[in-house]
Amino acid sequence: MDLGISGKRALVTASSKGLGRGCAEALAAAGVNLVLNARGAEALEATAAEIRATYGVEVATVACDVTTADGQAAVLAAAGDVDILVTNAGGPPPGLWSDWDRDDFIKALDGNMLTPIALMKACLPGMISRGWGRVVNITSGSVKAPIAQLGLSNSARAGLTGYVAGTSRQVAEHGVTINNLLPGIHDTDRAQQLDGGVSKTQGISMDQARTNRQATIPARRYGTAAEFGATCAFLCSAHAGFIVGQNILADGGAINATL
Numbered sequence: 001m002d003l004g005i006s007g008k009r010a011l012v013t014a015s016s017k018g019l020g021r022g023c024a025e026a027l028a029a030a031g032v033n034l035v036l037n038a039r040g041a042e043a044l045e046a047t048a049a050e051i052r053a054t055y056g057v058e059v060a061t062v063a064c065d066v067t068t069a070d071g072q073a074a075v076l077a078a079a080g081d082v083d084i085l086v087t088n089a090g091g092p093p094p095g096l097w098s099d100w101d102r103d104d105f106i107k108a109l110d111g112n113m114l115t116p117i118a119l120m121k122a123c124l125p126g127m128i129s130r131g132w133g134r135v136v137n138i139t140s141g142s143v144k145a146p147i148a149q150l151g152l153s154n155s156a157r158a159g160l161t162g163y164v165a166g167t168s169r170q171v172a173e174h175g176v177t178i179n180n181l182l183p184g185i186h187d188t189d190r191a192q193q194l195d196g197g198v199s200k201t202q203g204i205s206m207d208q209a210r211t212n213r214q215a216t217i218p219a220r221r222y223g224t225a226a227e228f229g230a231t232c233a234f235l236c237s238a239h240a241g242f243i244v245g246q247n248i249l250a251d252g253g254a255i256n257a258t259l
């Protein structure tokens with residue numbers, strides 16, 4: 001399917017690896033020019049070079065921590081007028097409700113709520129004035145069903161979800177859509193870290209931890225960054241203009257709910 005976005009320009013934050021990279025690659029495959037970001041310059045430059053070579057699109061890079069004010073200013077300065085914004089950042093660390101204090105919550109809110117809000121606030125006026133825009137926020141299945149050890153994620157991402165629910169309906173009349181894409185377990189470094197946590201706390205091998213977690217997913221496997229990215233690219237496509245303020249779950253059926 002022609003996604004109808006060839007030649008558009010996208011900012012994808014936290015995109016040298018994992019789900020952010022999956023989104024960047026799927027947009028590049030649709031002919032979208034990219035601004036990519038991550039903290040580590042080496043992996044970022046390697047990813048940018050591979051995407052340029054594979055898809056022939058323009059790729060700019062900004063190595064910085066996007067959860068800081070300086071980092072946001074740097075990516076926004078490099079991005080300029082973007083048609084598509086995909087927000088992403090690392091997830092908060094696991095733990096228990098009794099572990100976290102105010103500073104932990106502030107950090108999680110900065111990373112997974114206030115950063116995407118700041119990026120949207122900066123990019124939406126240009127999209128509105130041009131009469132077309134797409135925003136996809138990478139959040140988490142924890143928004144629909146809480147994950148006990150990820151209370152910081154449950155909390156911060158719920159705040160972002162509320163913001164998107166209201167804001168998306170204020171910008172839709174200008175041809176701008178905002179939606180959230182909610183990953184369940186995907187085969188990335190982050191999932192392997194979480195397997196490591198399960199392995200440690202339960203005293204089992206990494207393989208066993210993965211087998212046990214896969215057994216909780218009706219699809220009986222982890223998702224891939226490529227299929228996640230393809231879903232993101234569709235939400236950014238010309239065909240998705242009537243999808244507004246939705247929370248699209250990509251989790252292999254893991255959350256057992258009718259709606």
Ligand code: NAP
Pocket residue numbers: 013014015016017018019020037038039040041043064065066067088089090091092138139140141183184185186187188189190191
């Ligand atoms: P990942 O494989 O660890 O990749 C994270 C990417 O983000 C890397 O490119 C990393 O590069 C970059 N990054 C992290 N923190 C950053 C920051 N502060 N500023 C700029 N770049 C940053 O993670 P993932 O699995 O793709 O997860 C992406 C998001 O989805 C996370 O928020 C995660 O919590 C959420 N999620 C993932 C899953 C899953 O199963 N994978 C499930 C639910 C939710 P640098 O380290 O070099 O900065």
